[in-house]
Amino acid sequence: MTDPLLPSCSILLLAGGRGQRMGGQDKGLIEWQGRPLIEWLHDVVRPLTDELLLSCNRNQPRYAVYADRLITDEEEGFPGPLAGIRAGLVAARNPWMLLLPCDTPLIDRALLHSIYSAALSTPDKPLMLRRGAQWEPLISIIPTDLHEQIDEYWRDGERSPQRVLLKLGANELRIEPDDPRLANINTPELLKTGMPTTGTSR
Numbered sequence: 731m732t733d734p735l736l737p738s739c740s741i742l743l744l745a746g747g748r749g750q751r752m753g754g755q756d757k758g759l760i761e762w763q764g765r766p767l768i769e770w771l772h773d774v775v776r777p778l779t780d781e782l783l784l785s786c787n788r789n790q791p792r793y794a795v796y797a798d799r800l801i802t803d804e805e806e807g808f809p810g811p812l813a814g815i816r817a818g819l820v821a822a823r824n825p826w827m828l829l830l831p832c833d834t835p836l837i838d839r840a841l842l843h844s845i846y847s848a849a850l851s852t853p854d855k856p857l858m859l860r861r862g863a864q865w866e867p868l869i870s871i872i873p874t875d876l877h878e879q880i881d882e883y884w885r886d887g888e889r890s891p892q893r894v895l896l897k898l899g900a901n902e903l904r905i906e907p908d909d910p911r912l913a914n915i916n917t918p919e920l921l922k923t924g925m926p927t928t929g930t931s932r
């Protein structure tokens with residue numbers, strides 16, 4: 731059975747970070763288990779959307795094969811993930827935008843379908859994954875017409891995706907704290923392991 735599209739939903743892969751803990755390497759392009767991290771995400775999400783966006787701030791030619799369109803932060807100097815989210819919301823042509831970080835290679839489609847279905851009941855609100863007590867703002871879905879409100883928070887100096895989504899009344903989808911699908915890779919030590927450990931970078 732093929733996976734159905736998430737109707738009316740763009741997907742944004744965030745790969746615009748500094749990668750400080752990786753010694754400044756472009757994390758999305760680092761290989762884990764023989765494939766660049768971004769490719770793991772790409773292969774999971776590609777069948778789910780008619781608009782795949784990718785936020786990156788360097789190495790654009792190498793990223794181009796993993797998306798329909800590349801997005802670059804408006805501001806220079808790695809202004810943080812909220813900059814990528816803002817740029818994605820402006821670019822997205824669908825009413826929804828689902829976002830994912832580039833360092834979670836074990837995310838699966840079932841989880842993305844669950845996030846999308848849960849969001850549909852409140853179409854004017856974002857929805858964030860919540861792992862135990864911890865919010866996961868970079869695994870979330872946002873109505874794209876909220877971009878002006880998000881821009882206002884940005885102009886007021888807000889830089890935290892989690893705080894912005896909570897101010898917008900985000901709902902939650904709860905997930906077990908040790909769910910292996912949320913494992914992320916953000917250090918050279920984790921890169922060497924066969925399986926990433928669960929833990930967040932955000």
Ligand SMILES: Nc1nc2c(ncn2[C@@H]2O[C@H](COP(=O)(O)OP(=O)(O)OP(=O)(O)O)[C@@H](O)[C@H]2O)c(=O)[nH]1
Binds near residue numbers: 809812
């Ligand atoms: N567009 C954009 N995305 C970012 C920026 N900073 C982080 N991200 C993305 O947000 C997600 C989480 O990033 P982190 O792991 O916290 O930051 P990082 O820069 O990738 O790595 P560290 O420097 O080691 O913290 C990743 O998918 C990053 O690519 C940024 O300045 N712009």
